[in-house]
Amino acid sequence: MxxxxxxxxxxxxxxxxxxxxxxxxxxxxxxxxxxxxxxxxxxxxxxxxxxxxxxxxxxxxxxxxxxxxGFIDTHHHVTQSFGKSLVFGEPSEIFRRVWVPLEGCLTSEHLYMATKLSALEALRGGFTTVCDAGTRAGGTLDAVTGALADTGIRSVVGLICNDAGGSAGAPSFTEIQRRAEAHIERWGGNRLLQPSLAISIPEAATDRMLKWVADVCDESGCMFQTHVNEHLASVERSIEQRRRRPIEHLHHLGALNPCTLLAHATLVTPEEIAMLRDSGAAVSYNPVASAWKGNAVAPAHLMATLGIRIGLGTDGTRGDGFRLLDHAEAAQRYAFGLAVGDSSCGAGWRWFDRATQGGADVLGMGASTGExxxxxxxxxxxxxxxxxxxxxxxxxxxxxxxxxxxxxxxxxxxxxxxxxxxxxxVDWDGRALVADVAAMASAVVDEAPIVKLHGLSQACRAAAPNAGTAR
Missing domain, CATH: 2.30.40.10 (Urease, subunit C, domain 1)
Known part of the structure; x- marks a missing residue:
């Protein structure tokens, strides 16, 4: 017993x-x-x-x-926990309709509480490390880093460095540089919190910024994070603006290196896979995100077989390491294995390794954790x-x-x-946090200009043909 x-x-x-x-x-x-x-x-x-x-x-x-x-989540959005169940059944690119509007309404108190809730969920699901891709909320990251420190979870914290496609009040290139360098200097060498620089998607930054961020991360040894090739709309937007797909464009700029961490990478060509392999860049495979709102499943088994460094990420969907493992293997089987008679798609061990020691390597933490x-x-x-x-x-x-x-x-x-x-x-009141968030989140969501394209499940049930006939 x-x-x-x-x-x-x-x-x-x-x-x-x-x-x-x-x-x-x-x-x-x-x-x-x-x-x-x-x-x-x-x-x-x-x-x-x-x-x-x-x-x-x-x-x-x-x-x-x-x-x-402990499990290692190589792609999270720790400040989005107030809205996590608003996106069920929504089409892709929910960041435009849900996440940007929600994060734009978060005060420092909200950021602290949302981050602490995300960290608690992660710990409950067996994660000892989370990598945050950065928040679009204004102000400093003090509330985010404070909450992560108070929960004691190991973390990577991304600072958003977008300098294109924003409002007239967006920070200048020089101001972003100053903030980025201060972020790296402040947290570099911290035992539990590692700094990172992030660009939401390559189209959200100028070529100058993409190259500068990639270079400074490579020089300092911290991670450069960005979302790539996740949705058809994003790929086509990149082709329209740059005449190249997102990964192709990063490669063209010289912005792919061993400190580059690409989230999703689901819609990839053979040429892009070769670019990832040859550059040493890493990929965060997010199978639950593919199931919930993606256009495709990343060929993670193929990438790993070719030597591309792969970690697993939740994308903030749910903090449950074991269900992430299950999805990681099952998504490969559904998307690729069934068609060729591959009944194991990595034999189980591959996905456990990607969720632990592989995730540590992807985040540059292999010398300190993961096994x-x-x-x-x-x-x-x-x-x-x-x-x-x-x-x-x-x-x-x-x-x-x-x-x-x-x-x-x-x-x-x-x-x-x-x-x-x-x-x-064991050293702070998690139940009190849950009660406080329940009281706080409703007001925040009501204020945010969120656009849902589908109603809540009960409204959809009521509107469905013959909904009342099944018993």
Missing amino acids: TPRLTARQFDHAEQLLLPEWVMLRDGPVRGYGVLLGGGKFRDVAPVAVLLDRHPGIPVHSLPRTLLMP IAAGKDADFLLLDLDVPEMTPSWDLTWELVRLANRSQVMAVFVAGKLRLLDGWP
């Missing part, structure tokens, strides 16, 4: 955790444990070796438990295996992809610190 956990039992400077299973880089193993200390995995070895090496250290035996790396290994930061989950869904167990990796769910997440640790226990924070 899985033991009941308490926050107090993990309150030690050093401690040995002995779960039934440990998920190592090459797969799950039994009979291993970890030594935690100073926020890191100090040792990872067979249990007998650990006990011999480290006598006198507090020991926690965790039968029927898996210790696994259970000595010297790495202790970002991990304790997962309850004593559940019907995981019994009997024959192939744990596949089971994590297709059967596991976030209700099994017993505890979430970031940099060795317990952040969540049984779904709730």
Whole structure:
């Protein structure tokens, strides 16, 4: 039986955790444990070796438990949580009708609360790292970074550097440069928060800005984020404005490099795939976004096979790492595998790896997180295996992809610190946050000039032909 956990039992400077299973880089193993200390995995070895090496250290035996790396969300929109269920069933490019109007109405207080809610959802879903693509809300990022710091989640925070297609009051090129350099200087070297520069879509920036952002990110080692080739409208807009598709245009400018992170990349030509491979640029594969509002599914299995660096992203859809894994494999099977008789589409392990160590590599964090290994930061989950869904167990990796769910997440640790226990924070009031957001979000959404093209589900049901005849 899985033991009941308490926050107090993990309150030690050093401690040995002995779960039934440990998920190592090459797969799950039994009979291993970890030594935690100073926020890191100090040792990872067979249990007998650990006990011999480290006598006198507090020991926690965790039968029927898996210790696994935390999930890494390589593409999120942490300030959009107030409107997450407004976009169900909406056509593509909802950013124009929902997200830009909503974010334009967010005060610093709203930004703090929306970000904190997103971080709580992510932690509950097993994510220990989130990469935010930047907010279009005005003001500074202090509310966003403050909320992320208060929840303790590891994060990448993007600063939007759009300088084209905006209003007359948009900041100048020089002002954007100043803000970007200050953002990198302020957060560079921070243990839990990593700076990034972002351009919403390539069409939202001048060629000069695209090249400058790509170059400064390459020089400083931070990520340059942008959405590319997600929707037909965006691809066609780029062709009309630049006579090139988005990825082609970035390649033409020399704006693709190992610090470039491209979100979505669903509508890609063979030539664009070659550009990604040859440049070292990374892709955030967002399969739930494809299911909910995309025009296509990124050929992520093909990209990974060709050596393109791939991470998984939620796009802010829902903070659930296990459902993201399930969608990552299923989307490849529906879009590509069925037609050629590929019944595994990565054999499960590929998507688990892309959600953990692959995501860390994509974000430039591979030296510090993404796997259970000595010297790495202790970002991990304790997962309850004593559940019907995981019994009997024959192939744990596949089971994590297709059967596991976030209700099994017993505890979430970031940099060795317990952040969540049984779904709730241990050092701040998550339920109070939920109550406050429920009271706040309605007024914000009512004020925002949001345009929905479809009514809420009950209105659609009432308007449907013969809606009242089915019982």
